[in-house]
Amino acid sequence: MFLCFDVGGTFVKYGRFDQTGKKIEKGKFKTCLQSKEAFIDSLVEQINKADRQSQNQLKGIGLSFPGFVNTETGEAILAGALTPLHGENIYELLKERLGKEYPMVIENDANCAALAENFGGKAAAVSDFALITLGTGIGGAIVVNNRILHGHTFRTGELGMMVTDYHQSAYKTLHELASTQALVTSYRKQKGMSASIEVLGETIVSELEDPLVKEVVQEWAQFVAITVFNTVVMLNPEKVLIGGGISQSHQVIEMIHEELKKNSHWVDFKVPVEACQFFNDSGLMGAYYLIKQKVEEETR
Structure with a gap:
């Protein structure tokens, strides 16, 4: 036991x-x-x-x-x-x-989360993959030859710390641009809502028929796609898995794919990008x- x-x-x-x-x-x-x-x-x-x-x-x-x-x-x-x-x-x-x-x-x-996928989930058939979790921040895990990469100070996989939009956002990291919390912040701004009002990523996704909400989610999905692309060109994994509650939405995964396709370099590095099997x-x-x-x- x-x-x-x-x-x-x-x-x-x-x-x-x-x-x-x-x-x-x-x-x-x-x-x-x-x-x-x-x-x-x-x-x-x-x-x-x-x-x-x-x-x-x-x-x-x-x-x-x-x-x-x-x-x-x-x-x-x-x-x-x-x-x-x-x-x-x-x-x-x-x-x-x-x-x-x-x-x-x-x-x-x-x-x-990556080990769970490697042993019995969407990464069971591959030995090299990356996992990106979307939540309050951006979490990450890198698996090579079925082993977690830790780094010399156990900080490998801190994908959310990447700086990608310097001229517009200075040193804001992907935690502040591509996390579910970043999406919630943008949604509140669009709706003129107080920060004290609780908003879930799943609630935002349910409102995609609203053109203004879809625009907010699309812009956020661009930063998620940048996270995926930078991870892939750096590591050349066999697959990328997306985790976090919001990744359970097929629409969100499709929007990330749409943003990746807009990147002309993606065709040379393209790998499967899927939602995780295990969530909670x-x-x-x-x-x-x-x-x-x-x-x-x-x-x-």
Whole structure:
């Protein structure tokens, strides 16, 4: 039995898996951001519960985590919105609070999503691909020969940090131009809406029949296409996968294709660009594959 966590800035999702990958239980709880102790205590509570439920047969713990993480030591170098955990070693904090030791793995959330696709999703038939997630920012993961590229400081795949529109936008990054949050900001401006009004990317897509809304989405899709193109010419992957809630819209994927076709250079570099297969459970699935692999290697 394996227990996996997908840690987000608002919620922590968890799932208990058997050896075959079947999900026995899943749930979520509010992310405790008050302190590192409160956060760790919330994980420990679920780990102890899972061990009891599996009759002390819990074999390992996998964590999908935001920000930059050292997958070798367990350090959360920069933990995204989880500021109390910046620079903290998650393995050590958990070991201090748990009554027994478990094999553990930790990996960046976008990398976990890529692993899920590589092991059982849209990238199962390829060994080299890139994954781009569209959300509050732009997430990225690069897989070469079925392995995640981490870089010497575990920052590979920070595609959202690219500067692409200097003369119009100065040093604004693709986080500010191509993310779903960037689309929401442009939509609010077009509609004259207050920033306090909640708007979902899926809501915007449902209004594409409105010419003004379509224009906003089309301009945003240009920047997503630039993200895809720059990633492809740099890495020459076999495929690019688009993740994030908004990628579930066939219309959005088609608009990205339309913008790529406008680029005369695309014909020389063109690769399949598709939506991810796994959405909400991608972090959990990726963490599961990692911890299962680690346990199997240690027991050989």
